């Protein structure tokens with residue numbers, strides 16, 4: 001979840017950020033990732049508010065690092 005949720009927040013390849021639905025809350029997006037992992041056989045505990053904050057911070061930091069990278 002520490003890797004997947006920030007990736008899904010920012011988008012992966014052609015996947016748009018927030019799963020193409022910017023109206024989703026961070027909690028809803030994390031819930032969708034949790035659902036996908038559960039049906040794939042990797043059930044995850046319900047994330048704490050603190051975990052959600054950490055994933056949002058990670059996503060924002062990675063996006064900032066990406067956009068300021070010197071090519």
Ligand code: HEM
Nearest residue numbers: 004005007008012013014015016018019020029032033036
């Ligand atoms: C486990 C976390 C997730 C990962 C690792 C992931 C990864 C990906 C990847 C690799 C693609 C294809 C990108 C490409 O073709 O270059 C994709 C597409 C997409 N994903 Fe995700 N995804 C995740 C979760 C989600 C969730 C939770 C949603 C919706 C709430 C979502 C919505 C979408 C959409 C709308 C597309 C584009 C489909 C299309 O237009 O072809 N994804 N995702």
